Amino acid sequence: MIRNTVYDNYELVxxxxxxxxxxxxxxxxxxDSAAFGAEPNCNISPISLGLPGTLPKLNQKVVEYAIKxxxxxxxxxxxxxxxxxxxxxxxxxxxxxxxxxxxxxxSVGGHIEVNLKDGTRxxxxxxxxxxxxxAGKSMHDQDxxxxxxxxxxxxxxxxxxxxxxxxxxxxxxxxYLTEMxxxxxxxxxxxxxxxxxxxxxxANISVRLKGSKEYGTRCExxxxxxxxxxxxxxxxxxxxxxxxLEAGGTITQNTLNFDASTGVTSVLRxxxxxxxxxxxxxxxxxxxxxxxxxxxxxxAELPLLPEQLIHKYTTEYGLxxxxxxxxxxxxQFALYFNEVVKFTSNYKAAANWMMGAVKSYLNDQxxxxxxxxxxxxxxxxxxxxxxDGRINNSxxxxxxxxxxxxxxxxxxxxxxxxxxxxxxxxxxxLIGFIDQVLDKYPxxxxxxxxxxxxxxxxxxxxxxxxxxxxxxxxSANKLMIDxxxxxx
Amino acid sequence: MKIDRNVVEKIAHLARLDVENVDESVADMSRILTFMEKLxxxxxxxxxxxxxxxxxxxxxxxxVVKQEITHEEALKNAPxxxxxxxxxxxxxxx
Numbered sequence: 001m002i003r004n005t006v007y008d009n010y011e012l013v014x015x016x017x018x019x020x021x022x023x024x025x026x027x028x029x030x031x032d033s034a035a036f037g038a039e040p041n042c043n044i045s046p047i048s049l050g051l052p053g054t055l056p057k058l059n060q061k062v063v064e065y066a067i068k069x070x071x072x073x074x075x076x077x078x079x080x081x082x083x084x085x086x087x088x089x090x091x092x093x094x095x096x097x098x099x100x101x102x103x104x105x106x107s108v109g110g111h112i113e114v115n116l117k118d119g120t121r122x123x124x125x126x127x128x129x130x131x132x133x134x135a136g137k138s139m140h141d142q143d144x145x146x147x148x149x150x151x152x153x154x155x156x157x158x159x160x161x162x163x164x165x166x167x168x169x170x171x172x173x174x175x176y177l178t179e180m181x182x183x184x185x186x187x188x189x190x191x192x193x194x195x196x197x198x199x200x201x202x203a204n205i206s207v208r209l210k211g212s213k214e215y216g217t218r219c220e221x222x223x224x225x226x227x228x229x230x231x232x233x234x235x236x237x238x239x240x241x242x243x244x245l246e247a248g249g250t251i252t253q254n255t256l257n258f259d260a261s262t263g264v265t266s267v268l269r270x271x272x273x274x275x276x277x278x279x280x281x282x283x284x285x286x287x288x289x290x291x292x293x294x295x296x297x298x299x300a301e302l303p304l305l306p307e308q309l310i311h312k313y314t315t316e317y318g319l320x321x322x323x324x325x326x327x328x329x330x331x332q333f334a335l336y337f338n339e340v341v342k343f344t345s346n347y348k349a350a351a352n353w354m355m356g357a358v359k360s361y362l363n364d365q366x367x368x369x370x371x372x373x374x375x376x377x378x379x380x381x382x383x384x385x386x387x388d389g390r391i392n393n394s395x396x397x398x399x400x401x402x403x404x405x406x407x408x409x410x411x412x413x414x415x416x417x418x419x420x421x422x423x424x425x426x427x428x429x430l431i432g433f434i435d436q437v438l439d440k441y442p443x444x445x446x447x448x449x450x451x452x453x454x455x456x457x458x459x460x461x462x463x464x465x466x467x468x469x470x471x472x473x474x475s476a477n478k479l480m481i482d483x484x485x486x487x488x
Numbered sequence: 489m490k491i492d493r494n495v496v497e498k499i500a501h502l503a504r505l506d507v508e509n510v511d512e513s514v515a516d517m518s519r520i521l522t523f524m525e526k527l528x529x530x531x532x533x534x535x536x537x538x539x540x541x542x543x544x545x546x547x548x549x550x551x552v553v554k555q556e557i558t559h560e561e562a563l564k565n566a567p568x569x570x571x572x573x574x575x576x577x578x579x580x581x582x
Contacts, residue, residue, distance in 0.1 A: 024551050031554035040572040044562040045555075051565075060548035082539070089504055091576040138579055148573035151562075276502060281539040289545040 006246055010207045012238045013215055014173050015127075015165035016230075018180055019158050020190040021134065021198040022065050027155035028133045029056030029099065029285075034157065036196060040150040048155040050094030055284050062157045063106070063288055065189040066131050067298045069159055070107025072183055072305055073126055077295050081106055081288040083131075086277045092136035092149050100160075102279040105130035112183065113307065114175040115325065124176050125164040132158050159190075165204065165215065170234040177201060177227045179306075186305050186331045194226050201230050205237040207245070216241070217251040221258050221265055233258040236265060309334055317347035326355050333369045336376055343380030346387050353379055357401055373408035381412035395421045395469040423472045430467070430476055434483045437462040445487050456480060491518045 027034050030047035047054045063081075070077050084102040107129040113121050136154035138147050161180065167173045181192035181199060192199045201224055206216035221237060224230045236258075241251050255269040304312070306328040313324035328334045333354070340350045358379070362369060382400055385391045391400060399419055404412065416422055437459050438445055448455045456477075463476055489495075493510050496517065500507040507513055568575040 025553050026549075026551050031549065031552065031556065033553045033555075039559070041562050041574065042559045044559070045557060049562060057547060057549040059551050061551040063548075087502075091579055139573070140579060142573070143575065145578065146568070146575040147577070147579040148570075149576055150573060278502070281537075283539065286540065286542070286547045287545050 007239065007242055009209060010238075010242050010245075011210045011212075012168055012170075012234070013165050013206045013208060013218075014167040014170075014234055015204045015218075016163045016167065016173060016176060017202045017204070018161040018163075018177070019134075019200040019202075020069075020161065020180075020184050020192070022062060022157040022159065022189055023191055023198075024059060024061045024065070024157055026059055028059050028062050028131065028157035029155055032155065034155075036198065038152055040148075041152065043152040044154075048094075048151055050096075050154075056099060056282075058285060058288065059157065062131055063290070064298060065157075065187075066106040066129065066159055067290065067295060068187050068189060068302060069161070069184070070110065070129055071295070071299055071302060072187055073107070073110040073112055073129070073161075075107035075110030075126060075129060077290060078104055078106055078108060079290050080104060081131075081290065083282040083285045084279045085282050086132075086279055088275045088277060090135065090138075091147060092138045092151070092154065094136070094151065094154065098133060098135065099282050099285070100132035100279075101130035112176070112179050114172065114179045116175060117171060122166075122172060124166045124172070127162040127164050129159055129161050132160060134158050165206075170231040170238075173203065173234055174227050174231045177230060182306055182329070182331075186303060188303075197225070200225075203230060203234060203237075205234055205241070206251070207238060207241045216245075217253050219251065219254050219256050219265075221256045222268065224258050225260070229258060229260050232260075232263050233265060236263060240265065306334075313347075313351075317341065317351075319347055319351050323348075323351045323355065327351060330369065336369050336372070339376030340380050340383075343377050344383045344387070346383055349383045349387070350380065353383060357397060361405065374404060375408075378404060378408070378412055385412065385416060389472045389474065390422055391416060392423065392464075392469060392471065392473050394464070399469070421469055424470050427475070427479065430463075430471055430479055431483065433463045433466045433471070434459070434476070434480055436466060438483060438487050445484065448484060449488060456484075459484075489521055491521060 022028075022034075024034055026032060027043075027048060030045045032045045032048055033043045035043065047056060067077055081101065082104045083099050085097040086100045086102070087097045089096055105128040107126075109128070110126040111123045112126070113123050115121055134153050134156040136149055136151040138149055140147050142148045163176065167176060181194075184190040184192050184199065190198060194200070203221045203224070204218045205221060206218035208214065208216045219237060219241070221233045224233055237256075244251060253271045254267050255274070256265040257268040258265050309328045310321065310324040313319045313327060314321055319327075327337050337350065337354050340354070341347055344350055358369075358372065358374075362372060382391075382396050382404070385400075386393055386396050399421055400412070400416055403419060404410065404415055407415065440462070441459070444455050444458065459480060460473070460476065463471065463480070464473075491514050493514060496507060496510050496513045500510075500513075563569040563571075563574060566574040
């Protein structure tokens with residue numbers, strides 16, 4: 001029996017704000033390198049230092065990348081874009097304001113679809129996407145008396161992706177982040193590395209009684225550096241907020257910090273301490289006007305995205321949806337598969353090899369597909385040898401593939417020849433092997449005729465061993481059935 | 489808008505200014521705002537706010553890295569710095 005708890009009476013409501021650092025060469029408003037990992041305060045300029053008299057100048061790539069993501073998430077691209085100043089004082093923001101977009105963001109609305117564990121798909125709507133600059137980094141533990149400021153990150157371009165409060169479980173939140181990261185990587189506009197902070201997430205979390213139309217008071221949780229931690233923070237907040245409400249309390253709209261080591265949230269800022277940002281138009285930057293032609297040209301350059309690839313694989317290649325989802329999980333993996341099927345039309349076999357032998361080899365070696373030593377053409381050559389009945393599947397898996405991994409410079413045909421595993425046995429030889437095996441198991445042959453038809457697998461296994469794999473399983477199977485009739 | 493001590497104190501805090509004579513500022517700011525209210529006599533309900541004093545749009549920069557100043561030059565004008573970082577009063581307590 002499933003016990004109902006008080007938690008079952010409540011529904012979770014979550015909206016996520018994702019900050020994606022764009023992989024441009026330079027910052028959003030100046031020509032300093034935007035690369036991660038330089039020595040402190042080396043990627044700097046008078047503009048990123050916020051010196052008086054400097055003027056920002058917009059990086060065209062940032063607009064292009066923002067439109068790419070807007071289109072990929074089905075948003076409406078704003079034709080007239082303006083920037084605004086978001087005013088607040090903090091030591092890693094030398095100007096005293098962040099240049100952001102408030103009233104006229106680059107993309108409005110849109111949605112992405114996520115796969116859930118129960119096999120369903122859910123549409124998560126976006127509120128908007130806007131362009132802004134990142135702040136510098138403050139370090140509080142390097143010096144006992146001071147905070148240390150590194151402005152390398154100040155001015156690195158960000159897209160802030162704001163979802164509607166459509167998420168109803170921590171699993172949905174995790175899937176949303178996974179899909180968003182996949183999209184950013186497919187578009188090649190952000191590396192999506194949460195540990196290094198190039199993708200960051202804040203969660204707005206509230207609860208309400210099931211069936212209620214009103215939203216509860218929300219809390220914003222910051223500082224989660226992995227998808228797992230976002231999930232943990234949401235699960236923790238769900239219970240905490242219900243506990244407060246059930247004890248007769250009310251939720252206060254606070255900004256919370258999540259401590260990954262304890263799994264607990266704590267108050268970072270109360271509503272009273274909340275900043276009054278006093279947004280106003282940034283007079284130092286001209287508005288950005290985007291034409292239909294420009295949007296069309298960006299659209300034309302978009303790569304096939306996971307959803308479109310899944311559609312192509314299932315309709316054009318006839319693959320099961322499960323295979324299509326696994327193959328497109330990683331962009332480079334999907335690109336490799338696309339190459340393989342240029343050289344073989346056995347799409348299902350190509351998918352099986354990719355998801356089986358190739359994937360487990362990559363996992364064992366802890367390497368990415370981009371470091372895989374075999375060329376797509378070589379993998380296709382193995383598949384074609386099997387399809388042409390020239391080697392059998394188990395020989396391909398257990399001998400040709402492993403040997404080719406050791407000698408990736410070799411030609412598949414030549415290697416198979418060296419291994420002496422081409423199917424050579426003619427029918428007479430084959431019949432010899434089969435009879436030998438059937439003579440070995442007179443009892444089993446009787447059982448076969450009484451109805452235990454799956455014993456054929458055992459016979460075939462032995463025939464395979466005797467022939468050292470150099471037989472074509474299809475014709476061997478056919479001959480086996482003929483010979484069994486003669487062994488009645 | 490009614491300017492009182494609370495408003496002045498709030499604005500002073502937002503601007504991180506230490507206002508010595510709050511009452512004087514209340515009077516000054518009230519006078520300025522009353523003067524500006526003269527503008528409300530005009531009906532501007534159909535006029536878009538003027539933000540830019542030019543008709544130009546789309547001033548872009550190519551995405552090419554340029555190192556304009558050195559690390560040493562960057563730290564030169566900081567009130568306090570070591571060889572790596574700009575140093576400021578401790579922002580949070582450990």
